[in-house]
Amino acid sequence: MAKRSILHMLDPMPNNSPFDINMALDAGFDVLIPYNNVKLDSVYGLTQDATFSRSPSGVKRTGIFIGGRDLGLAMDMLKTSKQAMVSPFEISVFADPSGAFTTAAALVTCAEKELKAKHNKELKDCSIIIFGGTGPVGIATGVIASLAGADVTLTDHLSIDTALDVSKAYNRRFNCTLKGALANSDADKARLVADADIIFCTAKAGIQVLSASVLKEATQLKVAGDVNAVPPFGIEGVKNNDCGAPLIHAINAQSAVGIGALAIGNVKFQLQHELLKAMLGSEQPLFIDFRYAFNKAREIQFDSDAD
Numbered sequence: 444m445a446k447r448s449i450l451h452m453l454d455p456m457p458n459n460s461p462f463d464i465n466m467a468l469d470a471g472f473d474v475l476i477p478y479n480n481v482k483l484d485s486v487y488g489l490t491q492d493a494t495f496s497r498s499p500s501g502v503k504r505t506g507i508f509i510g511g512r513d514l515g516l517a518m519d520m521l522k523t524s525k526q527a528m529v530s531p532f533e534i535s536v537f538a539d540p541s542g543a544f545t546t547a548a549a550l551v552t553c554a555e556k557e558l559k560a561k562h563n564k565e566l567k568d569c570s571i572i573i574f575g576g577t578g579p580v581g582i583a584t585g586v587i588a589s590l591a592g593a594d595v596t597l598t599d600h601l602s603i604d605t606a607l608d609v610s611k612a613y614n615r616r617f618n619c620t621l622k623g624a625l626a627n628s629d630a631d632k633a634r635l636v637a638d639a640d641i642i643f644c645t646a647k648a649g650i651q652v653l654s655a656s657v658l659k660e661a662t663q664l665k666v667a668g669d670v671n672a673v674p675p676f677g678i679e680g681v682k683n684n685d686c687g688a689p690l691i692h693a694i695n696a697q698s699a700v701g702i703g704a705l706a707i708g709n710v711k712f713q714l715q716h717e718l719l720k721a722m723l724g725s726e727q728p729l730f731i732d733f734r735y736a737f738n739k740a741r742e743i744q745f746d747s748d749a750d
Contacts, residue, residue, distance in 0.1 A: 470719035547583035567592025575646030644677035672704035
């Protein structure tokens with residue numbers, strides 16, 4: 444009798460994400476086991492409990508999903524889970540706290556695609572400003588883009604110290620080169636966007652971060668991406684379904700393009716689905732983090748171009 448597939452969902456928060464539960468079921472897992480308020484020092488034992496109870500064929504039908512909101516903690520949990528495994532009882536582990544890794548991978552890849560198509564440039568040629576940059580999606584976006592060679596600044600709307608502290612912490616962890624800045628006023632924002640090639644808005648839903656008047660100061664702007672799907676949208680003039688549409692409020696509206704939340708979300712949805720399916724179909728254990736997600740997102744975009 445074939446073993447049923449089981450996904451153990453570890454989350455340091457009080458509740459597991461319903462979004463991730465739906466995605467895992469739709470990807471083909473038979474049984475989902477949620478764990479709440481999971482501490483880092485519990486991960487080693489939980490991993491071994493999940494692996495030693497199944498035969499070598501059964502462990503190939505077993506996986507761990509790590510949620511939460513803290514990117515650093517999620518990476519530590521993934522590392523601990525990997526360290527707990529003993530051959531042949533090795534299973535796949537997928538970290539995606541707050542969906543930040545897959546959302547960020549989708550956002551950067553969508554921008555990268557438009558950048559190449561419309562401007563014949565690469566990320567390493569660009570200066571990027573991320574508004575809402577100290578939240579999970581903003582940080583993940585910044586790390587991915589920085590490691591791809593871009594000059595990246597994370598902004599915080601309340602505290603320059605927060606922006607600087609977050610940038611330094613993730614630079615140490617991932618050997619990237621993030622900068623920090625305050626974006627408290629329109630004057631701050633106008634100064635920041637003046638030389639930006641790419642603008643990402645990863646702030647809270649339902650808040651307009653960049654007005655048309657601020658966008659007119661972005662004289663070098665090539666691509667703007669907004670993950671906020673709840674009106675008012677984060678960047679004035681960028682609509683949910685935009686996917687390389689002219690950015691009407693930019694001073695260089697003929698060349699600057701916008702990418703909206705649903706266009707990004709479509710790639711994020713496909714990406715997370717494919718990664719969850721891969722956990723079930725792989726003969727060797729997969730350890731999926733933001734780097735793995737970004738590489739897979741690039742494959743998805745390449746395949747769509749080929750079609």
